Amino acid sequence: MLLNRLLLLAAYLLGILLPGGARAQQPYLAQEPFAHTYSIVARDPNTGDLAVGVQSHWFSVGTAVSWAEAGVGAIATQSFTNKSFGPRGLALLRSGKTAQQTLDELLRTDEGRDVRQVAIVDSQGNVATHTGQKCVDMAGHQQGAQFSVQANMMLSDKVWPAMARAFEQNAQLPLPERVLAALDAAQAQGGDIRGRQSAALLVVRAKASDAPWDDRLVDLRVDDAAEPLKELRRLLQLQRAYDHMNAGDLAVEKNDMPAAVREYETAEKAFPNNLEMRYWHAITLANKGQVAEAKKLLLPIFRQEPNWRTLTERLPKAGLLTVSAAELRQILALK
Structure with a gap:
């Protein structure tokens, strides 16, 4: 399999498999994702919201790298990814440990720390970052006020400084758009030396609510695309539009x-x-007695896709359309 071949090659490059067949101690597990990538963790100083943004030339990077919990913190775990750093790190933060204390505890028992890259921001805006000495070049990180950017296997060492500048220079933007600006800046500097395939954006509230299912403000992933950041931005814009609908x-x-x-x-x-x-x-207008206005909106919709007319006929039974029988006939008769 491709993954196994890549892991074997990486093991040789990192000195895990030595020339002549001698074996050094293996610092990763075979099931750990091979997520060489660039990412950002950040806290919005105005709202307290927490975010993780990431792009990589690997399938579905968001399922491995990005972790966050409202009122707790955000974590990016990458390179030879130890996915347990996500839930374990959040648990440590939840217990009251700072970002640095959490990172120290995660690395203390990890024999693969030299090939890990990890970044954490806690609910107070403290950041902690680790780039293992055997992460594939170009690799490095840069911290700023309540954020950290980190990257490995990059085309050049200009990637993470460009991310930091973009994040700092776009402080006027909402946190999700600000994170995307940092990711775009990384790509503009060449990004991942292998190219691009997937991206993710996760944003959670500053404080946990009584409805934890609503505490993820943004949770978007592009698992496989030619231009994942472009698609991620489109999805965010679509979410913004649906926010207005709500x-x-x-x-x-x-x-x-x-x-x-x-x-x-x-x-x-x-x-x-x-x-x-x-x-x-249109349906909302009809339910509020503005049937004439609703009909103006529905006519081109019915002409473009007749199935919407069929759906409209079914709405009264579910209580989603409350017009009179005569008004319903008028709506359904639109041509």
Whole structure:
């Protein structure tokens, strides 16, 4: 398998398999992901939110490298990745240890520390970073105010300094976009020497809530793409649009129709070809008695995709469309 061949080659390069067949102590396990990559961990000083961003020339890098928990911290574990550093590190942070204390404890018992690269930011903004002396060049890291950038197997040693500059220079951006700016800066400097394949962005709240399922503000992954960062940014923009849709729904619940229309229109302008956004906007208007306005939105949708008409016919049974029988007939008769 490709992974086994790469691991064997890396083992030779790192001195694990010595010339002549002699074997040194193996510092990694065969099942550990081969995630050479660049990443950033950061805390937003304004909101307290925590983030991890990563790109690599490896499949589904986000399932191995990025870990975060609201009110606790964020961790990136890479190079010869010890995935246990994620949940174990978060548990140590949760127990009250600082980022540096957590990193020290993780590395203390790890025989593979020389081939690890790990970065941690805790809920107070303290950072700790480790780049093992046998990480494949170019490899290194740079810390800043409440963030750390780190990279290994890069085309040049300009990658992580460029990430740090981009993050610092874009302080006016929301945290997710700021993290993406750092990742883009790394790619502009050549990024991973092997190319690019996957990327991920994880952002959690500053404090844990009573609804932990809502504490992940952004959780996006591009597992395999020609331009993963471009696709990751598109997904983030799409999430922003759906955030406006949700805000519109909330305004409807409060009977604030002007606010609802503003939110829906903002979402639709971001992705004008998204029929679903326009469709639920129309259904909401119909449910609020604005059937004429709803019909104007629904007509081009029905013409473009007839299945939306079929769905509309089924909504009253589920209580999602509350118009009268006569109004429903008018809607379904749109041509």
